[in-house]
Amino acid sequence: MTDERQGSVGVVDSVLVALADNTRRELLQLLAAQGEATATTLAESLPISRQAVAKHLAVLDAAGLVSGSRVGREVRYAVKPATLDATARWMTMLAADWDRRLAKIKHIAEAAERRDTP
Amino acid sequence: MTDERQGSVGVVDSVLVALADNTRRELLQLLAAQGEATATTLAESLPISRQAVAKHLAVLDAAGLVSGSRVGREVRYAVKPATLDATARWMTMLAADWDRRLAKIKHIAEAAERRDTP
DNA sequence: CCGATGTGCAACCATCGAGTTGCTGGCAAG
DNA sequence: CTTGCCAGCAACTCGATGGTTGCACATCGG
Numbered sequence A, B: 001m002t003d004e005r006q007g008s009v010g011v012v013d014s015v016l017v018a019l020a021d022n023t024r025r026e027l028l029q030l031l032a033a034q035g036e037a038t039a040t041t042l043a044e045s046l047p048i049s050r051q052a053v054a055k056h057l058a059v060l061d062a063a064g065l066v067s068g069s070r071v072g073r074e075v076r077y078a079v080k081p082a083t084l085d086a087t088a089r090w091m092t093m094l095a096a097d098w099d100r101r102l103a104k105i106k107h108i109a110e111a112a113e114r115r116d117t118p
Numbered sequence C: 001c002c003g004a005t006g007t008g009c010a011a012c013c014a015t016c017g018a019g020t021t022g023c024t025g026g027c028a029a030g
Numbered sequence D: 001c002t003t004g005c006c007a008g009c010a011a012c013t014c015g016a017t018g019g020t021t022g023c024a025c026a027t028c029g030g
Helices: A011-020 A023-036 A039-044 A049-063 A081-116 B011-020 B022-036 B037-045 B049-062 B081-116
Strands: A065-073 A075-080 B066-071 B074-079
Touching: A011 A023, A011 A049, A011 A081, A011 B011, A011 B049, A023 A039, A023 A049, A023 A075, A023 B081, A039 A049, A049 A065, A065 B049, A075 B081, A081 B022, A081 B074, A081 B081, B011 B022, B011 B049, B011 B081, B022 B037, B022 B049, B022 B074, B037 B081, B049 B066
Parallel strands: none
Antiparallel strands: A065 A075, B066 B074
16 A cells, blocks of 8 residues: 555655646646547647647646547547545645644643633 | 636645645644744754755745744744645535536537447 | 658756755844 | 844755657558
């Protein structure tokens, strides 16, 4: 199993790195809108070359956010919601964890205050 | 106001960029664990210099993930769960959107298949 | 078979970002 | 007042990354 401890490396890292780029997010949006598309098609909707798009798709594929399947001489890419969803879950969990800790610390601080100024 | 459309720039961008770095995530973890800490303190728990930590904290602050408050000659930083939570929500919504579109497209494809092979 | 179209690979360039060192300025404790 | 932390620039190095061009390879259509 992949351990997957909070802030360490892993699947989450690659997803976040992939999502950190605006062009890649636009690419995902286009893919989600069209269902399936090739690198060349996508490049026509963006101000960058086909090769640049291909590289981005490789990154997204490595992160598990998209997957490509060869059909004849072209490669159709499609979005994979599961990975994004998993990352969203991880984030929600993390935020909840922070909240828990903050609440606990605040509680301790208040207790100390009550003790100092009775 | 900041518009804040789906895949375009904005708050989400800065948060994702901030989270894309592993050192920054470790920093957040440390902060969440300790409640409050200064740049120098945090630097002692990491293999990098105080200045590097300060830069990272600046990025996290700009993204709204932490906030620092001056106490005497030192600056105490603390985690801000709200922003992370908002981003997590955004992601969940996005994943759901992808799922919706995928389902619709699949439906269309099946309909076409039924029509082609009656 | 031959041309057109789409991918993949490699080299190359420019910029960005993480990290460093070095110095200055403020605040506090002696 | 002086000494010692702590924070805040500023300049610099260097590897990662987004982007480009050029070419070779496969596949479809005539």
